[in-house]
Amino acid sequence: xxxxxxxxxxxxxxxxxxxxxxxxxxxxxxxxxxxxxxxxxxxxxxxxxxxxxxxxxxxxxxxxxxxxxxxxxxxxxxxxxxxxxxxxxxxxxxxxxxxxxxxxxxxxxxxxxxxxxxxxxxxxxxxxxxxxxxxxxxxxxxxxxxxxxxxxxxxxxxxxxxxxxxxxxxxxxxxxxxxxxxxxxxxxxxxxxxxxxxxxxxxxxxxxxxxxxxxxxxxxxxxxxxxxxxxxxxxxxxxxxxxxxxxxxxxxxxxxx
Numbered sequence: 001x002x003x004x005x006x007x008x009x010x011x012x013x014x015x016x017x018x019x020x021x022x023x024x025x026x027x028x029x030x031x032x033x034x035x036x037x038x039x040x041x042x043x044x045x046x047x048x049x050x051x052x053x054x055x056x057x058x059x060x061x062x063x064x065x066x067x068x069x070x071x072x073x074x075x076x077x078x079x080x081x082x083x084x085x086x087x088x089x090x091x092x093x094x095x096x097x098x099x100x101x102x103x104x105x106x107x108x109x110x111x112x113x114x115x116x117x118x119x120x121x122x123x124x125x126x127x128x129x130x131x132x133x134x135x136x137x138x139x140x141x142x143x144x145x146x147x148x149x150x151x152x153x154x155x156x157x158x159x160x161x162x163x164x165x166x167x168x169x170x171x172x173x174x175x176x177x178x179x180x181x182x183x184x185x186x187x188x189x190x191x192x193x194x195x196x197x198x199x200x201x202x203x204x205x206x207x208x209x210x211x212x213x214x215x216x217x218x219x220x221x222x223x224x225x226x227x228x229x230x231x232x233x234x235x236x237x238x239x240x241x242x243x244x245x246x247x248x249x250x251x252x253x254x255x256x257x
Contacts, residue, residue, distance in 0.1 A: 017045075027066040029111070033058065046111055053090055054112030061147055063117055065092035068109045068151075072096060075155050086235060091115050093235050095122065095129075096158060103165035105158050106131060108235070115236065117147045119157055121165035123172060125222050128229035131242045132168045134161055171255055175218035178253065180206045183217065186252055190224070193244045198227045221249055 018035040025031060032045040034055070046053045046062060069085055072094040076083040079096075081104070086093040090112040097104035102124040109117050121132040150157065180187065184206045190199045202223045206215060228241045250256070 017041075025062055025064065027064045029062060029064055031062060048111075056113045060113060062111060063109055063147055063151065065090075065109055065111055068092060068107060068117070069094055071151060071154055072107055075158055078155070079158070088234075091235070097122070097124070098162065099124070101162075101166070101169075103162060103169055104129075105161045105165065107154070107158075108239075117150050119150075119154075119161050120239070121161050121168055123165060123169045125172075125225055125229075128226045130168075130172075130221075130225040130229065130246075131239055132165070132246055133239070133243050134164055171250075171253070172218055172221060174255070175221055175249065175253060176216045178217040180215045180217050180220045181209065183252060187220065190245070190248060193248060194224070194228075194241055198224050198231070198241070217249070217253065221245070 018038070020033040020035045020040060023031040023033070028049045030047045032047060034041050034043050034045060042058050043055050044058050044060070045055050046060075065087070069087075069092060073083055075081070076096050079098075081096040081098055084095045084097070086095075091108070091110035091114060094107040094109075095104060096107070104122040104124070106120050106122050107118070108115050108120070119134065121134055122129045123132070184203070187203050187206065190203065202220055206220060224245060225242070228238055228245070231238070
C-alpha cells in the first residue's frame with residue numbers, strides 16, 4: 001500500500017444533446033432548448049450560472065425564485081407584514097406574517113419542476129407554525145402560462161388566504177373546548193399517519209393521564225405541530241405531514257373547511 005486514498009465514484013451517464021437555442025432569463029438563469037440527433041425534442045434545460053438545475057418540458061414556464069421573493073417583499077411592505085425566507089438551491093418558501101393576528105401565508109416556488117407555485121395559510125403557535133393547504137385552484141398553479149397570472153394577482157390572493165387563515169386559527173381555538181381524553185382511542189390513528197417520533201409520547205401522555213392539567217385537543221394538536229415544524233426535514237415533507245394532521249383533526253372535530 002502506498003498510502004494513496006482511493007475515493008469511490010458514483011457511476012455516471014453522459015448524454016450529449018444539441019442546443020437549438022438559448023434564452024437568457026433574469027437572475028442568471030438560461031433556458032436551453034434541446035435537440036437530439038438533429039431533431040427537436042420536447043425538453044429544455046434550466047441552467048443558472050453554468051450549473052444544470054433541471055430538464056423540463058418546453059411548455060414549462062420558468063418563474064425565478066428571486067422574482068417571487070422580490071414580489072413578496074413588496075407585498076409585505078404594502079400590507080404591513082413581516083417576511084422571512086427559507087431558500088434552497090432550487091426552491092424557496094416565503095413566509096409573510098401578521099404577528100398581531102397570529103396568522104400568515106407561505107408562498108412556495110421552485111425552478112426545477114419539483115414544486116408548483118403555491119400559496120398556503122399559516123397559523124402561529126408560539127415560536128413555531130402550522131401550515132394549512134388551501135383547496136382553491138387560484139393558489140396552486142403548475143409552471144405553465146397560468147402561473148404568471150398568480151404572480152400578477154399575488155397581492156389579492158395573499159389577502160384572500162389571510163382571511164382563510166383566520167378560519168383555521170378559529171378551528172385551532174375551538175379544539176381547546178374538546179378534551180383529548182374523550183378521544184384518546186381515535187387519536188391512536190395518528191401513529192399510522194405520521195412518524196411515531198412526532199406523536200407517540202404525546203398520545204401516551206393522554207392515554208395514561210400524565211399531564212398535570214387534562215389536555216384539550218388543542219394541546220395535542222399544538223405539541224405535534226410544533227414537532228413537525230422544528231424537525232430537520234425538507235419543507236415539502238413538512239407540508240405533507242401538516243396536511244395529514246390537519247385533515248385528521250378536521251374529521252375528528254367534525255369541522256369542514
